[in-house]
Amino acid sequence: MDKDYEKKYHELEDSHFWFKSRRNFIIQLLKNENKNSKILDVGCSSGLLLMQLVKNGFDKKNLYGIDISEEAIENCRKNNLNNCFVMSGENIALNQDFDIIIASDCLEHIENDNDALKNWKQNLKENGKLYVFVPAFMNLWSNHDVVNMHFRRYTENKLTKMAIKCHLKIKKSGYWNITLFIPLYIIRKINKLFLTKKLKQTKGDLYHIGVLNKPLLMLLNLENKILKYFKFPFGISTYIIAEK
Template identity: 40%
Template structure:
């Protein structure tokens, strides 16, 4: 991602409603899978480690994080998260069958060869291990925000499922996420596509902005309502899409 965006990202990632809401959903999904606390968990794209920290607080004892950003890993270590390292998510320096769980939140869209990445993530999974993947949804939502983030694509639920099942991974669950805000987000994104484009010289940071506390807390609470719905059903549309697959 662009350096200006990355700086803003690390300033906000612990409390911003989007990231806080997604971490809450990831933690709920991991809990629903009844992953033993002794499981070896790899987070690809761990950034400065907020999910690593929360999973540790949830009782998970064997956590590993990687990120391609040296800045992110340095920040994670400054925050006391030690089992993290700089690594390319498409070329993992781990032996085969090293982990019980692989988590990749908004990583796959950054990698040009998605098939290579999925095969690599599958390689480090143990037989029966689970993979949890979040990606941005719908190409119609593509804006300069995606370009600033160095995305190659956005996904539909079907495209994500097809990419994973073509790698001979068994699909256990798929759903959209951030459903309540899909329509207002779509309206804003479509409007952005017809407005004059901003340039990097404007220090453009995409859609990543600091919100007033009341609004940030309200949006976080809205995503937690979705967490309740996700316990019982999959959602039909959203700003993101996730899938859980198992290595046969």
């Protein structure tokens, strides 16, 4: 990840509507899981999801995180999360198995994503669950993906087929963030049509958005509730819940 972008990421990850609503959705998906589950957050950043899990009753001593960024793990330490380590998500080596592994926006950063999925499966206990979120649709590809050092974007079908190929059982899959899909699609198509040197030099889509942050958070939290009952045909992200 671009260093300037990473700095901005750490500044915004606590309050930005995108990150907050995503964490809320993951918590919603984990609602009925055993609170004593041993959980690993791959690409944990500053550990905000782990902290939210603690607030929702999960046992802190069973919560682990890894991130390739030393700054991110230092932030975890500042947040009193001691089971967090500097480590690549491509080849986890913690010498223990987990009930749940969460990988939110990590797989797209890994060149050999099939090997990463196999490794994550190996780090699960029998009947353990894998929660994977990734960016969706290559037609949304932009400089934001380049700055974030993504190798690809996915479809729900592609992600589920990869998991099945790794002999994982799909429990649930779908798309997330239909709310902003059409506006983002239009913006990125316009940028490609009228691309200027200035646009080429942009540092991705992560901004301080001021007064818009709260209403957008409310919209995505509403979408999270709707996703309890309906499955959307598209979205900015796609996800799977798979069982070993």
